[in-house]
Amino acid sequence: MKHGVVLFHTTSAALRAEKLTVRAGLDVKLVPTPRELSSDCGIALRFAWGEAARVANVLAAGAVEHEVHPMPEQG
Amino acid sequence: MIYLDHAATSWPKPPGVAAAMADFLATAGGNPGRSGHRLSIAAGRIVYDVREALAEWFGVADPMRVLFAANGTHALNVAIQGLLRPGQRVVTGGMEHNSVMRPLRHLQQQGVRVDVVPAAADGSLAPADFAVALHRGADLVVVNHASNVTGTIADVAAIARPAHAAGALLLVDAAQTAGVLPIDLRALGVDLLAFTGHKGLLGPPGTGGLVLADGFDRTRLEPLMRGGTGSGSEHEYQPADLPDRHESGTPNGVGIAGLGAGLAWLRERGLGAVREHELQLCRRLREGLAAIPGVRLFGPLEAESCVAVVSFVLEGRSVGEVGHRLDEQHSVLCRVGLHCAPAAHRSIGTFPAGTVRLAPGPFVTMAQIDTVVAAVAEIASS
Numbered sequence: 001m002k003h004g005v006v007l008f009h010t011t012s013a014a015l016r017a018e019k020l021t022v023r024a025g026l027d028v029k030l031v032p033t034p035r036e037l038s039s040d041c042g043i044a045l046r047f048a049w050g051e052a053a054r055v056a057n058v059l060a061a062g063a064v065e066h067e068v069h070p071m072p073e074q075g
Numbered sequence: 076m077i078y079l080d081h082a083a084t085s086w087p088k089p090p091g092v093a094a095a096m097a098d099f100l101a102t103a104g105g106n107p108g109r110s111g112h113r114l115s116i117a118a119g120r121i122v123y124d125v126r127e128a129l130a131e132w133f134g135v136a137d138p139m140r141v142l143f144a145a146n147g148t149h150a151l152n153v154a155i156q157g158l159l160r161p162g163q164r165v166v167t168g169g170m171e172h173n174s175v176m177r178p179l180r181h182l183q184q185q186g187v188r189v190d191v192v193p194a195a196a197d198g199s200l201a202p203a204d205f206a207v208a209l210h211r212g213a214d215l216v217v218v219n220h221a222s223n224v225t226g227t228i229a230d231v232a233a234i235a236r237p238a239h240a241a242g243a244l245l246l247v248d249a250a251q252t253a254g255v256l257p258i259d260l261r262a263l264g265v266d267l268l269a270f271t272g273h274k275g276l277l278g279p280p281g282t283g284g285l286v287l288a289d290g291f292d293r294t295r296l297e298p299l300m301r302g303g304t305g306s307g308s309e310h311e312y313q314p315a316d317l318p319d320r321h322e323s324g325t326p327n328g329v330g331i332a333g334l335g336a337g338l339a340w341l342r343e344r345g346l347g348a349v350r351e352h353e354l355q356l357c358r359r360l361r362e363g364l365a366a367i368p369g370v371r372l373f374g375p376l377e378a379e380s381c382v383a384v385v386s387f388v389l390e391g392r393s394v395g396e397v398g399h400r401l402d403e404q405h406s407v408l409c410r411v412g413l414h415c416a417p418a419a420h421r422s423i424g425t426f427p428a429g430t431v432r433l434a435p436g437p438f439v440t441m442a443q444i445d446t447v448v449a450a451v452a453e454i455a456s457s
Contacts, residue, residue, distance in 0.1 A: 009306055009319075010139070010304070010319045011305055012138070012319070015119050015120055016123065016138060016139075030111075032111025032112070033111065040306060040307055040308075041108070041305065041307075042108060042109060042111045042115070042305055043111050043116060
């Protein structure tokens with residue numbers, strides 16, 4: 001399954017995002033931030049790419065600053 | 076042993092506090108926000124959950140506006156030193172603790188203008204006096220929500236109005252009121268609130284924080300400390316994001332876990348029930364002490380105007396002797412002297428000798444209060 005990953009400026013934002021998305025019934029997982037994308041914050045939120053719009057909506061409603069990316073291919 | 080020093084630190088803590096701290100060390104010992112592994116995330120979740128619980132407790136929508144600090148003094152310094160610049164003016168009240176007065180007096184030497192609104196002899200502050208002092212404008216008002224010397228509660232909402240009309244921000248020192256009185260930043264009109272975790276909130280020492288109101292312009296607050304945050308690591312400049320901007324260095328995760336358990340106990344018990352219990356204790360204590368010849372009580376007469384702090388002196392006895400005899404002969408633990416608040420003792424006329432301070436907490440019983448009154452009576456008559 002193709003995954004997406006959400007990046008954040010702070011760990012607190014990542015943890016808030018996890019809570020909000022789990023509460024919204026989304027299947028997410030906190031993972032180490034892929035180094036290809038950023039070194040901004042140590043953890044990122046992985047999700048099923050098909051849910052990208054819902055994830056973005058939940059995070060916007062919770063006023064969590066974030067960036068959504070497709071998960072880079074694992075070498 | 077009867078512990079009446081809750082204004083210094085609450086003891087004992089609810090049993091869940093030590094359990095949460097032990098559990099944090101045993102099962103979530105990673106460094107929150109520094110790594111991506113499970114122990115780091117587990118620690119981060121605990122810290123975040125307490126941050127969120129505190130935001131809700133203090134009436135703030137954005138949990139990132141709860142900034143953890145080492146204690147109330149640290150939080151006050153984050154606010155005072157982060158906001159004030161030479162040439163600016165700050166107005167404060169006559170019941171402040173040295174955790175406010177010392178940073179203010181230091182900044183006064185750097186060119187900040189400091190004006191103190193006098194307090195009445197019972198420790199109360201008249202909002203009208205603040206309005207007069209604020210006619211000339213100010214950048215910041217700092218006020219102690221309740222005195223650690225007399226317990227007197229300040230009418231923060233009434234001070235907020237003239238403060239904001241003058242264009243000033245309002246910083247409240249909630250060392251004696253967090254976990255004791257209901258505090259909603261929106262309802263009170265507070266811009267910044269400094270709290271300690273180890274008093275009314277029943278957490279361990281080493282915890283506290285600064286809460287920023289949702290409407291407060293966070294760019295006005297410069298960091299007191301800069302350093303590693305686990306975020307923005309490619310940059311050598313401090314990040315702008317909250318809470319990281321003001322939380323450099325590894326946080327006290329184990330303490331914060333304990334603070335979360337203290338807060339959970341309070342929520343379960345109900346703040347109103349704890350307050351009612353402490354009011355009953357203080358009424359009984361004040362009535363008992365007032366009947367002892369030679370006792371002089373300080374603070375307002377009505378218990379409702381105070382948090383659980385009762386200050387007194389005994390004619391012909393030094394406060395040191397009274398405190399020592401309460402401890403040695405009666406196993407009553409309290410604090411005597413100036414309570415780190417010389418300004419407050421000057422206001423109530425007890426500087427430099429100070430007072431004997433009895434400060435009950437949620438686990439103190441009526442029977443213990445009766446024992447304490449009998450002990451003071453015995454010391455007075457001997």
